[in-house]
Amino acid sequence: MKLIKAYVRYRKMEEVYDALKHEGFYSMTFVECEGTGRYSDHEKEHISYKYPFAEAYRVIKLEILAADEHVIPVIQLIRKNARTGYNGDGVIVVSPVDSAYKVRTxxxxILAI
Structure with a gap:
């Protein structure tokens, strides 16, 4: 089991979500955040001036737990639907998960996800 974290453009999140849902991946968490990285001037979506050392840009962090056999399909869906071809398209990180527990049941x- 793996935890996939994807940091994608705010405006691409709906496409990513719809693609994952269409393929049967329903359980995911979204967190709106701001991040820094390499962004093209014409691709700036949201600038925050509360950080004097850098401009911050509006991004979404998507977290999804996946069985080992689903990791590659999930990554492919995210990459395909989050890509614009410009700097700032995001990054995907995959980490191992030792265990997961469903609180209700x-x-x-793997049954917990």
Whole structure:
């Protein structure tokens, strides 16, 4: 089991979500945040001036737990639907998950997701 974290443009999140849902991946978490990175001037979506050291841009962090066999399909869906071809398209990070527990039913492991 893996935890996939994807940082994508705010305006691309709906496309990513719809693609994942269409393929049967329903359980995911979205967090609106601001980040810094390499962005093209004409691709700036949201600038925050509360950080004097850098401009911050509006991004969405998507988190999804996936069985090992679903990791590559999920990554491919995110990459395909989040890509614009410009700097700032985001990054995907995959981490191992030792265990997972469903609070309501006490299911464990892959059954919890």
């Amino acid at each position: 006490d299911e464990e492991g």
